[in-house]
Structures are given as structure tokens and as C-alpha cells.
Amino acid sequence: METEEIKLVKSLQSQNDAAFKELVTLYKERLYWHIRHIVKSHDDADDVLQNTFIKVFQNIKNFKGDSKLYSWMYRIATNESITFINQKAKKLQMSNEEVTALAIQNMKSDVYFExxxxxxxxxxxxxxxxxxxxxxxxxxxxxxxxxxxxxxxxxxxxxxxxxxxxxxxxxxxxxxxxx
Missing domain, CATH: 1.10.10.10 (Winged helix-like DNA-binding domain superfamily/Winged helix DNA-binding domain)
Structure with missing residues (x-):
């Protein structure tokens, strides 16, 4: 890990609110687009992004630095996205593929899809x-x-x-x- 990242992680682990705001500012756009490519919908991506940052905040004390902070957060975002799709599929009594197909169909009317x-x-x-x-x-x-x-x-x-x-x-x- 680089020294700036180490400082940020230490601040986050001591529950520093300013450090968490900095983390969100640094990573929210990249994580949003990563999530958006998985869940397809802007609104769903916003929900999953929020869940991702909550998980990061709750689990930062467990971050050991074996990987880059960014890799660790991407793994959380990926898992949260997959969990979201699985839960949505279960709720709608559809397969994951059907949920994704429905999300793509809805992209046509999504004001955030350019x-x-x-x-x-x-x-x-x-x-x-x-x-x-x-x-x-x-x-x-x-x-x-x-x-x-x-x-x-x-x-x-x-x-x-x-x-x-x-x-x-x-x-x-x-x-x-x-x-």
C-alpha cells in the first residue's frame, strides 16, 4: 500500500468522519459505474453504492492491507451488486438472467442512460x-x-x-x- 492510502485507512479505522467523506469522494464515481454495469439501473446502482459504503464503513477495521483499498472496496461492491440481483430475482420470482433482461429493457426509458x-x-x-x-x-x-x-x-x-x-x-x- 502507498503511504497516502495507509494514512487514509488508519484515519478510517479510527472512525474519522472526514476520512470517510474523503473516501467517498475519491471512489464514489468509479464504484458507481462498476455497480451500474452490473445492475444496469441508475436507481439500483445508487442503492447498491450506498450499501457498499455502509459495508466499507462497518468493516474497515478488518481491512488488513493485503490488497489495495480500492481492490477491497471493488470486491465489496461486486458482492453487493450480485447479492442485490439475487434478492431482486427472488422477490420478483425470476431468474437472475430475467432480472438483468428486464433492467436492460428498462434502460430505454431510463433518463440516466445516454x-x-x-x-x-x-x-x-x-x-x-x-x-x-x-x-x-x-x-x-x-x-x-x-x-x-x-x-x-x-x-x-x-x-x-x-x-x-x-x-x-x-x-x-x-x-x-x-x-
Missing amino acids: GDAIQLQLQEAIAKLPEKQQLVFNMKYFQDIKYKDMAEILDTSEGALKASYHIAVKKIEEYLTQD
């Missing part, structure tokens, strides 16, 4: 991927997260992530070029 038809198609293609490939594709394509950092976040090897990304790209290309 994409066009092609971007909607891309989201549909991503939604067809298995969960792990979705995560890897979103993190690499939209956020340009390095495989080394992704390996920490998703607790897997860089080689497995590279393979997942390659397979995801091929599947997306097939989906987008089919007639």
Missing part, C-alpha cells in the same frame, strides 16, 4: 454471458482495470481472467454480428 441502440445491443450481448464473464468484460472494457487488480478483486488468477475476457469478446462479437 446510450443509443448499439449500446443497448451491447448491454444485451453482455447480459447473455455467464456472470463471471460479465464481470470480467465490464471491468476490462468499460473501466480498463488491469488484470492484476481484477485478480485481487475477483480472487482468481490473471490467466483465468484473460481467458474469460477473450471468450466474452468472442461471444459478444457473435451476438452483435448475427442476423
